[in-house]
Amino acid sequence: MAAVTTTPRQKAGWGVANVVVIALALIPVLWLVSLSFKTPTAVLDPSFVPAQWTWGNYSGILHSSQFIRPLINSIGIGLISTFIAVVLASMAAYAVARLAFPGKSVLIGMALLIAIFPQISLITPLFSIERRLGLFNTWPGLIIPYVAFGLPLGIYILSAFFREIPWELEKAAKMDGATPFQAFTRVIAPLAAPGMVTTAILVFLACWNDFLFAISFTSTIAARTAPAAMQYFSGGSVFTIPTGPIAAAAVVITIPIIIFVLFFQRRIVAGLTSGAVKG
Amino acid sequence: MSVNAQVAAGTETVREQPPSHKRQLSEGARAERRLGWLLCAPAVIVMVAVTGYPIIYAVFLSLERYNLELPQAIKFVGLSNYGAVLSSPYWWQALKVTVIITVFSVAITLVLGMLLAMLMYRTIFGRGTVRTTALIPYGIVTVAAAYGWQYAWTPGQGYLSAAFNNSAPLTTQVPAIAVIILAEVWKTTPFMGLLLLAGLSLVPDDLLKAAKVDGATAWQRFTKITLPLMKPAILVALLFRTLDSFRIFDNIYILTAGANGTGSVSILGYDNLFNALNLGIGSAISILIFICVALIAIVFIKGFGTAAPGTDSGSR
Numbered sequence: 230m231a232a233v234t235t236t237p238r239q240k241a242g243w244g245v246a247n248v249v250v251i252a253l254a255l256i257p258v259l260w261l262v263s264l265s266f267k268t269p270t271a272v273l274d275p276s277f278v279p280a281q282w283t284w285g286n287y288s289g290i291l292h293s294s295q296f297i298r299p300l301i302n303s304i305g306i307g308l309i310s311t312f313i314a315v316v317l318a319s320m321a322a323y324a325v326a327r328l329a330f331p332g333k334s335v336l337i338g339m340a341l342l343i344a345i346f347p348q349i350s351l352i353t354p355l356f357s358i359e360r361r362l363g364l365f366n367t368w369p370g371l372i373i374p375y376v377a378f379g380l381p382l383g384i385y386i387l388s389a390f391f392r393e394i395p396w397e398l399e400k401a402a403k404m405d406g407a408t409p410f411q412a413f414t415r416v417i418a419p420l421a422a423p424g425m426v427t428t429a430i431l432v433f434l435a436c437w438n439d440f441l442f443a444i445s446f447t448s449t450i451a452a453r454t455a456p457a458a459m460q461y462f463s464g465g466s467v468f469t470i471p472t473g474p475i476a477a478a479a480v481v482i483t484i485p486i487i488i489f490v491l492f493f494q495r496r497i498v499a500g501l502t503s504g505a506v507k508g
Numbered sequence: 509m510s511v512n513a514q515v516a517a518g519t520e521t522v523r524e525q526p527p528s529h530k531r532q533l534s535e536g537a538r539a540e541r542r543l544g545w546l547l548c549a550p551a552v553i554v555m556v557a558v559t560g561y562p563i564i565y566a567v568f569l570s571l572e573r574y575n576l577e578l579p580q581a582i583k584f585v586g587l588s589n590y591g592a593v594l595s596s597p598y599w600w601q602a603l604k605v606t607v608i609i610t611v612f613s614v615a616i617t618l619v620l621g622m623l624l625a626m627l628m629y630r631t632i633f634g635r636g637t638v639r640t641t642a643l644i645p646y647g648i649v650t651v652a653a654a655y656g657w658q659y660a661w662t663p664g665q666g667y668l669s670a671a672f673n674n675s676a677p678l679t680t681q682v683p684a685i686a687v688i689i690l691a692e693v694w695k696t697t698p699f700m701g702l703l704l705l706a707g708l709s710l711v712p713d714d715l716l717k718a719a720k721v722d723g724a725t726a727w728q729r730f731t732k733i734t735l736p737l738m739k740p741a742i743l744v745a746l747l748f749r750t751l752d753s754f755r756i757f758d759n760i761y762i763l764t765a766g767a768n769g770t771g772s773v774s775i776l777g778y779d780n781l782f783n784a785l786n787l788g789i790g791s792a793i794s795i796l797i798f799i800c801v802a803l804i805a806i807v808f809i810k811g812f813g814t815a816a817p818g819t820d821s822g823s824r
Binding site: 235239243246258261317323332333336351357377438457459476480487 | 537540543545552558559562566627632633637639641642646647648652656657660664667694748757761762774782790791793794797800
């Protein structure tokens with residue numbers, strides 16, 4: 230801390246700054262929450278707090294297959310992609326961190342290239358390829374690109390984590406009479422777990438957040454994910470704008486992620502910043 | 509936010525073993541090699557299948573006249589698709605909009621991210637709360653946040669529109685771009701702040717104290733000590749934010765759908781595929797965007813000396 234003593238004025242200054250940041254972060258989210266509780270008539274009133282409250286928007290979307298099916302797609306596609314990406318990235322990261330083999334720098338370079346790859350450049354060719362292979366509008370049609378774009382992140386984070394693991398412990402455990410399997414499950418796996426959890430969280434967030442692939446490689450609710458499905462919502466009648474239902478859907482897909490982010494805050498920050506400052 | 513920006517994170521420097529292999533590899537070394545390749549193979553196959561092969565395929569597509577509405581008329585046309593794109597005002601308009609959004613949103617994000625990082629680092633109380641809250645815009649789904657902004661700026665519906673005299677900024681070009689930049693900045697400042705916070709914590713406090721004792725003002729300490737020491741962290745954060753911002757799609761798609769001259773190059777590429785169904789032109793746009801992104805990366809890495817993540821310039 231720079232300041233050795235803090236005057237009440239400094240304290241107040243930092244306090245005001247804290248409040249400003251918290252307000253800026255929260256107000257847009259609270260606005261969505263407010264919209265989601267407004268009745269169809271109250272939606273046409275710009276006040277921040279709903280004049281009339283209703284659960285109608287929520288019960289509406291939660292009884293509609295137009296939202297439930299995409300929500301299931303989002304969860305399923307996200308979980309499967311995350312699982313595959315973490316497994317494949319762990320294998321590659323173990324090799325990068327522990328083994329000597331030619332081509333290692335090619336792998337790292339490839340991961341970097343994909344990390345900066347403009348996804349839009351893939352839309353046209355992948356659309357064409359997926360249509361030919363029958364992957365268009367299916368779960369695998371989204372899972373495969375999600376895995377590919379999750380891998381660079383996973384390889385970077387996990388190889389950093391794996392390099393820090395004291396691998397001599399494995400040998401020590403074996404000397405003490407542990408079988409190789411025990412040495413792995415009791416000693417190495419617990420040490421590697423935090424890195425894998427961090428990777429899984431960040432990859433899942435990226436899949437959950439994706440919009441471009443989700444609208445490009447799907448055409449029906451068979452594979453459409455929640456963010457892509459929202460634009461197809463309709464109001465109670467053709468004359469009603471679907472603001473309420475869309476806001477409710479936005480809250481439903483956001484709140485779990487916010488809880489998730491807050492709960493795993495340390496992990497996420499560690500993963501996002503691990504090694505980023507090295508120049 | 510895409511996966512890619514977050515990789516900034518994982519920028520762990522990987523050091524190659526010096527190639528010290530002699531003529532003959534021992535049995536053990538050969539087995540290690542094989543295991544290394546085996547373990548990397550699945551990841552490499554997926555990455556090449558999803559990006560390498562399609563981009564090469566896109567190069568071929570971009571040389572053909574290929575319209576899904578006229579499947580019989582597929583024909584090799586050389587570079588004429590590129591000529592069509594590069595002579596089209598739509599491409600230049602979209603590129604201009606993309607560059608404007610990128611420059612402004614990255615610059616504003618950098619300044620605000622720096623302030624946020626300072627606050628998270630130095631604030632006297634409530635540090636945990638601030639850090640936690642700041643992660644919320646990062647965690648929120650871009651599309652969900654974009655709907656919030658869109659409704660907030662809709663006259664008669666939104667609190668922001670009401671606060672600004674019932675204005676309808678999303679219906680005219682310049683205000684709409686400003687709203688798009690606002691949405692981008694709100695979403696990405698926390699990420700920038702976290703990356704800069706990690707850089708900030710590397711600046712030794714003793715150095716700052718010593719400078720203070722020597723009579724340096726707060727501004728001098730910031731510009732003469734903190735900034736130079738943070739330069740590598742700032743450059744990496746800028747590189748990833750710039751590349752990410754150049755690919756902007758979600759916010760524009762929801763806020764304006766590219767109407768009134770607010771479309772980015774990504775919106776142009778998307779519209780071309782799904783409205784014009786033209787794979788040839790679409791692929792040419794894809795390749796041109798890819799070249800732009802590569803140029804940005806080269807400028808950052810070669811021009812500014814940004815340490816590319818994974819390259820061998822870092823020291824631990």
